[in-house]
Amino acid sequence: MAKFDLKGRRALVTGGARGIGASIAEALAAAGASVMIGDVLADLGRETAARLSASGAKVGFVPLDVTKDGDWASAAETTVKELGGFDILVNNAGIEITSLVVDVNADDLRRMLDVNVAGTLLGMKHAFRAMRPGGSAGNGGAVVNIASVAATIAFPAISGYSATKSAVDRATRVAAMESGKLGYGVRVNCIYPGLVPTDMGMKLAHDIVAAGLAPSVEAAVGDVVGQTPLGRLGEVGDMADVVVFLCSDAARFITGAGIAVDGGMGM
Secondary structure: OHHHOOOOOEEEEEOOOOHHHHHHHHHHHHOOOEEEEEEOOHHHHHHHHHHHHOOOOOEEEEEOOOOOHHHHHHHHHHHHHHHOOOOEEEEOOOOOOOEOHHHOOHHHHHHHHHHHHHHHHHHHHHHHHHHOOOOOOOOOEEEEEEOOHHHOOOOOOEHHHHHHHHHHHHHHHHHHHHHHHOOOOEEEEEEEEOOOOOHHHHHHHHHHHHOOOOOOHHHHHHHHHHOOOOOOOOOHHHHHHHHHHHHOHHHOOOOOOEEEEOOOOOO
16 A cells, blocks of 8 residues: 555646546545645635645645646746645646537637647646756656546547547657656556546536437436446546556556546446
8 A cells, every 4th residue: 555655746736626636636635645736716726725735735726727838837836836846747627518510619629629638738748847857846757637438439429529538648648658768757647537427527418418419417327327337427536546546656667558437438
């Protein structure tokens, strides 16, 4: 169990104010890491940081719009300054805008590309610059990108989202190769979460009904459960535990990998 001990590690979690991101921040803190939550939801982000700090963990908040290079530079600098280093980045922030292919809206596609793809790549850019030898932290580290089961299966009404999460998967592998070849000492991996009943997950269920693909939210959720061999939806803790593993020394020889955390839905 000592291998899952993250004492002395310093993490930045994007989209950490709520949902899967908040659970990841909590799990990293429980494993001993100091955590900086980055989010556009400033009030909620500060509330989440305060709640986690009340348990004795060192948790802070930094405003972060992942589409803005300047925000990333500031977030990385703040993490190093306030936590004393920067060893872990979890690129969790993301958006999903449901649409049938016949109804695709270009502005919606660009928004998802901006947040999900550009946001992830900018995060890796600034993590690499801080973590590599000679950087402001300079001790290597681990990056975990949150992709989606949508990158591995053909699920209706989420073609744009699926495309962006497939891009996250590919970018993860290229970044892992670059880090290795250039001696950065940063491992880069991603996970593919299945459907989790967060605000975002349940919005998708409602959107599936609105698109005429299911008669009710209950039926939409039931269809997903029916496609999942383990017979249930995912929980935020299911995702957070795998992130902790990938950030720990137990995963010290794992990089450029994608781990399905989907109950078997994408196999």
